[in-house]
Amino acid sequence: MRRSVDVVIAARNEARHLGACLESIAAQDYPNGLLRVFVVDNGSTDDTAAIAERFPAAKLSVRLLRQSTPSAAASRNVGIANGTGELIALLDGHCTISPTWVSAMVARFDDPLIGGCQARIDSRSVSPRIQRYLNESGELSNDRILDDTVSGRRNIYPWILSGNSVYRRKAIEDAGGFEVSLAACEDVDLAWRVVLLGYHLAYVPEAVAVHYDGNSWFRFVRKGLTYGAGAAQLARRYEPHGATNKFVPPKMLTTSLERSVSAAYYAAGYRLKDVRMRLGLDPLPTPVPHADVPSEFRPRFRWTDAATLRVAPSAIYWMRDGAEPASVVVHVPSRQ
Numbered sequence: 001m002r003r004s005v006d007v008v009i010a011a012r013n014e015a016r017h018l019g020a021c022l023e024s025i026a027a028q029d030y031p032n033g034l035l036r037v038f039v040v041d042n043g044s045t046d047d048t049a050a051i052a053e054r055f056p057a058a059k060l061s062v063r064l065l066r067q068s069t070p071s072a073a074a075s076r077n078v079g080i081a082n083g084t085g086e087l088i089a090l091l092d093g094h095c096t097i098s099p100t101w102v103s104a105m106v107a108r109f110d111d112p113l114i115g116g117c118q119a120r121i122d123s124r125s126v127s128p129r130i131q132r133y134l135n136e137s138g139e140l141s142n143d144r145i146l147d148d149t150v151s152g153r154r155n156i157y158p159w160i161l162s163g164n165s166v167y168r169r170k171a172i173e174d175a176g177g178f179e180v181s182l183a184a185c186e187d188v189d190l191a192w193r194v195v196l197l198g199y200h201l202a203y204v205p206e207a208v209a210v211h212y213d214g215n216s217w218f219r220f221v222r223k224g225l226t227y228g229a230g231a232a233q234l235a236r237r238y239e240p241h242g243a244t245n246k247f248v249p250p251k252m253l254t255t256s257l258e259r260s261v262s263a264a265y266y267a268a269g270y271r272l273k274d275v276r277m278r279l280g281l282d283p284l285p286t287p288v289p290h291a292d293v294p295s296e297f298r299p300r301f302r303w304t305d306a307a308t309l310r311v312a313p314s315a316i317y318w319m320r321d322g323a324e325p326a327s328v329v330v331h332v333p334s335r336q
Contacts, residue, residue, distance in 0.1 A: 002030075003034070003085075003087050004036075004086050005030070005034060005085050005087045005166070006084070006087070006089070006169075007037040007038065007089040007090075007091060008083070008088060009021065009079070010072045011041055011042060012072075012075075013045060013046045015044070015047040015048050016094070016212075016214055017094040017212050018039070018093045019051050019055075021093055021095055022052070022060060022062060024096040024101075025060060025097065026060040029102075029103055030102040032059075034085075036063070036083060037060060037061060037062045037063065038083055039052035039064050039065070039079075040065045040066070040067050040076070040078050040079045041065070042071070042074075043067075043069075043070055063082070065082060071180055072162075073182065074178070076162065076177075077178050080172060087166055087169060088167045088168075088169050089105070089165070090164075091164065091209070094212045094213070095163060095212070097119070097207070097209045097210075100206065100207065101119060102166075102207075104119075104204050104206045105117055105166040105204050106166070108166075108202045108204055109166075111200075111202075114201070115167065116166065116167040116194055116199070117165065117202040117203065117204050118149060118150055118161055118202070118203055118204070119207035119208060120203075120204070120205050120206075120209070121209050121210075122209070122211065123141075123211045123213065125213040125215075126213070127213070127220070129217045130217055133258040145161070150201055150202070151320045152328060153320075155188070156238060156330070157191075158191070158195060158201050158318050159187065159191030159195075159201070160187070163211070165187075167194070171194045171197065172194070175194045177190070181283075181286075182234070183230045183273065184226045184227045184231075185230035185231055185233070189234060189237065192238065195318070196241075196288070196290075196316060196332075198293035198294055198296075198298065200319070203321065217258075221258075221262045224263075224265030225266075225269035226269060227266055228265070228269025228270035229269045229270065229272065231266075231270055232270045232273040232277065233285045234285075236277060236285050236287070237285040237286065239287060240289060240290055241335070290314075290333060294313075295313065298312070311329070312331070315329055316329075
């Protein structure tokens with residue numbers, strides 16, 4: 001089934017890769033008339049806005065929007081609000097996508113339970129030092145990313161990356177959009193709220209996004225401060241769901257200097273934000289309350305010829321693929 005798709009790109013100083021990103025969208029094997037791109041310039045000081053404005057309309061419908069407050073969450077909300085597509089694709093301006101990315105992702109939404117899906121990601125860096133670190137640590141390998149995201153192996157609920165994903169518009173709107181008060185991890189937060197509504201998340205391995213990191217080594221590891229701060233806010237926000245605000249330090253004493261430094265920045269960001277919230281210097285994030293899943297996501301199914309069952313509306317469940325497929329069921333009120 002062909003569905004209308006709004007592609008939202010939150011862009012800040014993305015002139016280096018934005019043109020290639022837009023070209024890869026224009027080259028999709030998907031009807032051009034069903035694709036609209038919204039580039040939200042988030043205070044760029046390079047040619048990001050000009051590249052979006054100059055992109056040939058005959059190739060692709062590209063609309064430039066502006067968001068002055070430095071915030072990926074706020075920028076994505078602006079792009080989403082300006083569109084009407086049934087589905088919302090979220091991409092980073094430093095990504096390029098395979099020609100079947102859109103069609104493969106859209107196909108998953110034939111299942112009404114799917115609220116969002118994530119593609120395969122290939123992480124590359126222009127810095128040899130960062131690329132060596134990525135290769136040795138496996139930190140941004142696709143398998144590691146899947147464990148962290150869709151499979152829900154390292155978190156209380158599964159989630160998907162906002163820079164390489166497609167959501168059902170209704171799921172985002174019902175969840176309330178991106179939370180702009182978070183320092184980072186706004187994609188984790190949105191996905192968790194979508195899951196709590198009863199939707200499932202999916203992984204689409206045949207769709208591929210190449211992610212180009214243009215940071216220097218210092219800027220790359222310094223991002224750990226922001227990610228750590230966002231993680232501290234998430235822990236507070238999801239305490240009603242069993243998240244803990246007790247920080248377990250990452251392994252900082254390793255044989256790799258790069259891994260130790262990266263872990264140290266993340267730990268510092270987490271602890272600093274946690275202390276500031278405890279002292280009242282920074283506001284506590286609004287807790288996400290538990291609510292029963294709407295009945296439309298809890299249909300009865302046949303268990304035996306004589307009996308039907310349904311998953312309780314107070315529980316969240318998802319399927320985990322892999323060598324040992326499993327279903328994960330979490331009873332939220334009892335945190336079990």
